[in-house]
Amino acid sequence: MEFHAVRWEALPRTPISGGAAADRIAEALGTPNLGGEKAAVTAFVVRRLIDLRLLADLSANPDGSLVNPDQVDLVCARADLPELVAANTPLGPDQAAQRLSVRRTDFDHMLRLGWIRAADSVEVRFGTSRAGAVDVALFRTCDVDGLPAAHPEVGWDALRALQKGQRSPLAGLTPVTA
Known part of the structure; x- marks a missing residue:
């Protein structure tokens, strides 16, 4: 080459x-x-x-x-x-969940289901040591905003109305493999 x-x-x-x-x-x-x-x-x-x-x-x-x-x-x-x-502005997972008006756990189910993938990640350090560093996934705003249209089968209003401790309807779904 x-x-x-x-x-x-x-x-x-x-x-x-x-x-x-x-x-x-x-x-x-x-x-x-x-x-x-x-x-x-x-x-x-x-x-x-x-x-x-x-x-x-x-x-x-x-x-x-x-x-x-x-x-x-x-x-x-x-x-x-x-x-x-x-x-194309980055959103962390907490910001993405907030933008969708869903709980973070519901957004985590969307990740598990393969509905959205991180566009990048950034290392965030806590304190001055690398031992306190974690990678945080970053998602494009347009990808997050596209989730409701890409998955109209989800009762988005009902999903958004769930309270802490209530089981997510996404929990029982199986990821679709290509």
Whole structure:
């Protein structure tokens, strides 16, 4: 297998990191990423835009992305940029359950059933030790929002009305294997 490296001098401008691309996108949305505050747009969104082939990853590094700033400028100029970013914003499992207005345990059943898969994960540390680190799954907002339409057989109103301690109707379902 022959490896073809990208020649940086062949690009009109020097590639930028996924974080820098996220900063440019946030700026274009009018919600700049400010140091010390929660980012409005993260590198997660940039990786999803790469997955959607709106940006090309120029890096061979699996832990980071390099993208062409001209492509980022084209993405920033899109009329649907707010919707595109919102659809690809990460949600943790608690946030996903909250967005669906279901209990976390019901969302866990959806995971077990294979109705949704994590788009990525992030390591969260508690304290300063790696011993306190856990991986938290991240889901695209559009995937979470699509669950009710993808599974109309679920009585969503009844599922949302369940109280703590009540058995989930999802508990008895068997995952469908492909």
